[in-house]
Amino acid sequence: GQNIDQPTEMTATEGAIVQINCTYQTSGFNGLFWYQQHAGEAPTFLSYNVLDGLEEKGRFSSFLSRSKGYSYLLLKELQMKDSASYLCAVHGGATNKLIFGTGTLLAVQP
């Protein structure tokens, strides 16, 4: 079956670093996406990994290990506006659809 797991909630302090983990078991794999979603809004694209390793984009970085079925999103220099849900999604290959994880609600505190 298809399964994507993330922690439900996390709390971090402004200015700190936080790592949000995602593990997946899917029948196909064409890449892993991370999205940010503020309450009541649509998801916005953060990153895409298809090869193993770390992709860095400003304050956000994303890591992928295909052999372990594991990814993480790293947020540095946290700001209050980073408080949001972070969704891990796997592109399932031939089906051409995204399978979303449960999402991680991050609360950034002063």
Next chain:
Amino acid sequence: GAVVSQHPSWVICKSGTSVKIECRSLDFQATTMFWYRQFPKQSLMLMATSNEGSKATYEQGVEKDKFLINHASLTLSTLTVTSAHPEDSSFYICSASPGSFLQQYFGPGTRLTVT
């Protein structure tokens, strides 16, 4: 670039009526569009995948006669919730893909409340 719009952004309807939600790709042609539903504090659940000019493919457990999807052009897909019930109240989000590229571009979502 890659802007997707949805209309309406929110709608309130009475139980038993039907509601149509539009999804448009404004600056690209979307060969595939996806419809998701999201309940409070939950993740996105894919309802159906639609390709221009063909019938939509529905996910298991989604009633195709209740959620009618039409993808009549490369820039427009519509979702009609027929005979709406309070349990259909949710946040409906569409996304559009320009074809071979794996990226999906999400619309701003439509908040449906059925009273």
